[in-house]
Amino acid sequence: MICGGLAVGTLLLIEEDKYGVYSNLLFKYFLAEGVVCGHDLFVASAKELPTNILKELPAPLLDDNYRNELGEATAVKSEDFQDFMKIAWRYQNLPKVEVSPTSSARFGHYYDVSKTMSSELLQSIKCHSFFLPEELSLQPTIKMCNMNCGYARLLQSIQKIIYQEGFDGSHPQKKQKNVLRIGIQSLGAMLWGDDICSTDNPEDTHSLTKFLYVLRGLLRKSLSACIITVPAHLIQNKAIMERVTNLSDVVVGLESFIGSERETNPLYKDYHGLIHVHQIPRLNSLICDVSDTKDLAFRLKRKLFTIERLHLPPDLSDTVSRSSKQDLAESAKLLSSGCGAMAIGKKHLDF
Amino acid sequence: MFAELNELLNASPQRPEQGKFTLLRDTRTDGSFLVHHFLSFYLRAGCKVCFVALLQSFSHYNIVAQKLGVSLTAAKERGQLVFLEGLASCLDMLFGEEEEEQAGQPRPLRFISESTSDLRALFDFVRTSLAPAAGDAWPGRVLLLDDLGVLLSLGASPVAVLDFIHYCRVAVCSRLQGNVVVLAHGGEDSEDEENELVVTSLCHHSDLILWAEGLATGFCKDVHGQLKIIRRASLQPGGERDVLQTYQYKIQDKNVTFFARGLSAAVL
Numbered sequence: 001m002i003c004g005g006l007a008v009g010t011l012l013l014i015e016e017d018k019y020g021v022y023s024n025l026l027f028k029y030f031l032a033e034g035v036v037c038g039h040d041l042f043v044a045s046a047k048e049l050p051t052n053i054l055k056e057l058p059a060p061l062l063d064d065n066y067r068n069e070l071g072e073a074t075a076v077k078s079e080d081f082q083d084f085m086k087i088a089w090r091y092q093n094l095p096k097v098e099v100s101p102t103s104s105a106r107f108g109h110y111y112d113v114s115k116t117m118s119s120e121l122l123q124s125i126k127c128h129s130f131f132l133p134e135e136l137s138l139q140p141t142i143k144m145c146n147m148n149c150g151y152a153r154l155l156q157s158i159q160k161i162i163y164q165e166g167f168d169g170s171h172p173q174k175k176q177k178n179v180l181r182i183g184i185q186s187l188g189a190m191l192w193g194d195d196i197c198s199t200d201n202p203e204d205t206h207s208l209t210k211f212l213y214v215l216r217g218l219l220r221k222s223l224s225a226c227i228i229t230v231p232a233h234l235i236q237n238k239a240i241m242e243r244v245t246n247l248s249d250v251v252v253g254l255e256s257f258i259g260s261e262r263e264t265n266p267l268y269k270d271y272h273g274l275i276h277v278h279q280i281p282r283l284n285s286l287i288c289d290v291s292d293t294k295d296l297a298f299r300l301k302r303k304l305f306t307i308e309r310l311h312l313p314p315d316l317s318d319t320v321s322r323s324s325k326q327d328l329a330e331s332a333k334l335l336s337s338g339c340g341a342m343a344i345g346k347k348h349l350d351f
Numbered sequence: 352m353f354a355e356l357n358e359l360l361n362a363s364p365q366r367p368e369q370g371k372f373t374l375l376r377d378t379r380t381d382g383s384f385l386v387h388h389f390l391s392f393y394l395r396a397g398c399k400v401c402f403v404a405l406l407q408s409f410s411h412y413n414i415v416a417q418k419l420g421v422s423l424t425a426a427k428e429r430g431q432l433v434f435l436e437g438l439a440s441c442l443d444m445l446f447g448e449e450e451e452e453q454a455g456q457p458r459p460l461r462f463i464s465e466s467t468s469d470l471r472a473l474f475d476f477v478r479t480s481l482a483p484a485a486g487d488a489w490p491g492r493v494l495l496l497d498d499l500g501v502l503l504s505l506g507a508s509p510v511a512v513l514d515f516i517h518y519c520r521v522a523v524c525s526r527l528q529g530n531v532v533v534l535a536h537g538g539e540d541s542e543d544e545e546n547e548l549v550v551t552s553l554c555h556h557s558d559l560i561l562w563a564e565g566l567a568t569g570f571c572k573d574v575h576g577q578l579k580i581i582r583r584a585s586l587q588p589g590g591e592r593d594v595l596q597t598y599q600y601k602i603q604d605k606n607v608t609f610f611a612r613g614l615s616a617a618v619l
Contacts, residue, residue: 011406090447144445145464146506159446199462209504210463214445219407239543243504246406246536284414286384 006227007283008179011212012331015232015241015278016186021272022298023229025113025305026254027183028186030227032057032117034181035125036109042128042161042182042224044154046191050129053185054122058111065122075322112303113250126165130157132192145214148207150192153217168222187211187228188235208240208336212247249281254298272296275307352392352419355609359580360559367491368526372520374557376550377537379565381575384607386497387412387530391421394431401480403473405437405501422557431489433480435459437501463505464513468523468572470507470515478522481529483506492500492529496521499535499553500546509545513552520556525540538564558583573617574599578609 006012008285012030016023022198034041035057043050071295081250135153164167188208196202219226232253235241244250256273269272275296282288295310357363375385377618390412393400404412414424426432440460459476462468481492502512516533523529535553537546554560560581566574584591598609603615610616 039507146466155445206506210506213438213501213505214441217442220438221442237542239541239545242541242543242546243500246500247504282381282383284411285604286387286415286418286607287383287604 006225006250007281008223008225008282010225010281011216011219012225012227012250012252013244013248014227014229015251015276016229016255017254017258017273018233018260019256019258020186020229020231022254022256022300022305024185025300026121027058027185027227028053028230029111029305030181032060032111033109033182034179035117035121036060038125039179039181040165041127042130042158042180043185044130044132044157044183045185046132046189047186049131050127054127054129055116055119057117057122058113059115060121061112061118092328110304113300114303128157128161130154142214145210146204146206147210148204150194151207151211153183155211155218158215159218162218162222164223166223177223180222182219182224182226184226184228186229186231196237196240197231197234202237202240205237205240209243209247212244216247220317238278245279248279249283251278252276253278258295258313258324268297270299271308271310272299273297274310352388352395353609356388356441356607357392359596359609362392365394367396367398368530369491371530371558372524372556373530373532373559373561374550374553375532375559376554376562377517377518377534377536377564378541378562380563382534382536382561382563383407383497384602385561385563386495386532386534387415387419388607389483389493390495391416391419392422393491393493393530394421394426395499397489398493399431399433399489400426400495401433401477401479402495402497403435403437403477404497406498406515408438409434423504426472430619432518435476444487444602452571460505462507468506469511469520469600470502474518474522478520480525482489483527492523492527494523494529494531496531497534499549500534500537500543503545503549505545509548517555523589558586566599573601574615577601577612578602 014023014026031043031054041054043053045053102254132150132153135157136150139153141149142152142156144155147155162180163170164182186192188196189198194202194204194207196205196208215226218224228246228248228295232241253276254273255276257268257271258273262268275298277296280288296307297310298305298307352364353545362368368464373389374384375581376391377383377385390400390402394416394509402412409423416423422514423432423434427434440458441463444458444460444464457472457476457479457528461472464471475496481494499512499516500513503509507515517533519531523531533553535550537543537545537550541547560579560583562579563580564579566576576599578600580594580596580598582594585593599612599615608616
């Protein structure tokens with residue numbers, strides 16, 4: 001979906017869906033993939049204990065095929081850490097989104113969301129955690145760039161791990177190079193001490209963007225990749241979200257249908273929500289590999305989370321009443337030009 | 352640099368213009384390909400370039416520049432390119448050793464950590480980088496900035512940003528007869544008022560504006576966007592009207608092709 005995966009050194013920002021249900025799921029997928037690939041993890045949250053988050057990671061679906069690839073995937077490929085290595089995460093069951101593969105090796109693993117990852121697998125990798133309430137009580141407040149204290153403390157913590165564990169190339173004699181996967185939950189929410197989610201005239205409009213800038217620097221200088229979920233729907237000051245988008249590499253918005261009028265819309269009856277890809281990076285290149293389709297929807301089945309190209313359900317019935325046809329036409333208006341051939345406007349064509 | 356863009360701008364590396372302020376804008380799309388163009392253009396033209404790169408790492412620009420036939424590493428080594436990597440400079444400032452601070456190392460991004468929001472330190476950096484030096488082999492002077500929105504995101508006030516640009520214009524365009532090229536994001540339906548203020552103000556003072564826009568009809572595989580070229584003839588003595596030209600473009604791996612609207616190769 002994001003054309004090849006999340007490159008090392010970059011930041012993926014997820015705009016949370018209204019209740020955070022699906023963004024949390026993607027967050028856990030990212031971490032689970034890290035466990036299966038043998039990467040180190042750094043989990044930060046202000047509301048949930050990282051150890052609890054880690055206990056709820058989905059279990060990987062491992063059979064003989066996957067076990068062979070597991071061996072391949074854990075070997076680190078880059079000599080020079082300036083090269084970008086791709087860590088892909090794709091959750092599709094069926095190949096409904098066409099993405100041209102960059103190599104014949106299979107990327108990513110599949111997970112069963114109905115089961116949790118075993119603790120033995122979890123213990124095979126190193127997990128660093130950051131739980132804001134604990135961190136704030138431990139040390140005195142620090143001053144960094146007039147930034148919100150929680151963010152400053154988090155940056156310090158990340159930088160310390162990157163340096164001590166050698167993800168930035170220091171201590172080259174220490175051990176084989178590995179990748180650090182950083183996951184930060186609900187950044188910008190009130191629990192982080194930021195008021196951008198509660199008022200459209202926040203006291204400090206720059207803390208979050210300063211944080212993202214410094215984080216970007218840390219990511220670019222180390223073998224790490226980061227995923228951040230942000231409750232964008234709560235941030236009232238839209239200028240901040242624009243700046244946040246500019247400072248991130250990949251930005252994806254999740255829109256779930258829970259509690260919205262789209263839940264009962266026949267157009268979306270097979271899906272649980274939409275995915276909006278707001279930004280993909282152009283890294284080390286003039287071009288970016290944009291996928292053909294812009295309309296993506298997701299659904300959570302019993303075991304799997306899938307992302308599919310959005311298509312209209314077939315209109316098979318002759319006796320469909322005029323009003324529901326009109327709804328479909330209305331909904332078709334909402335689709336972007338990826339399905340440009342659809343009729344738009346209130347009138348529908350009779351054949 | 353993109354040969355077709357040079358033709359459209361009537362520019363050539365053999366005879367670069369002097370004393371010009373060029374504003375690069377983008378709306379609903381990524382205009383950074385224009386930054387790559389001007390970087391390689393002015394290096395080919397033999398100018399000394401001060402590149403304030405706030406958003407991406409050095410290796411990103413270097414890899415793209417190599418595709419365009421210019422090596423940034425070589426340019427840096429021979430003193431033609433002064434490169435400020437904003438991300439690295441910020442990290443050094445925040446997590447660097449105490450001794451470095453006292454040694455009087457320049458801290459161009461000092462405004463992030465201090466309560467003064469003026470960009471004086473950044474301006475001093477630009478001024479000293481482009482100052483004429485004895486035995487200098489580079490006749491022209493160019494300041495390139497990517498991108499302006501980052502300064503606002505890091506806490507600089509719009510007035511401070513405009514002051515900084517003004518000082519740079521005086522120092523580079525007027526005194527040194529050099530050129531300034533600045534990239535700013537933002538569009539008509541942006542909610543970022545501070546950014547709009549800065550961009551609108553700069554539009555009034557630019558000699559040339561290159562405005563890359565995403566197509567209003569949405570994404571297209573063969574036409575990546577539209578480029579408006581606005582020559583501010585109204586600023587020249589004679590008071591003629593501004594000249595506006597519109598082209599569409601497609602970005603490829605090592606080049607960008609430009610064509611008249613509706614005449615993309617895919618259509619013809």
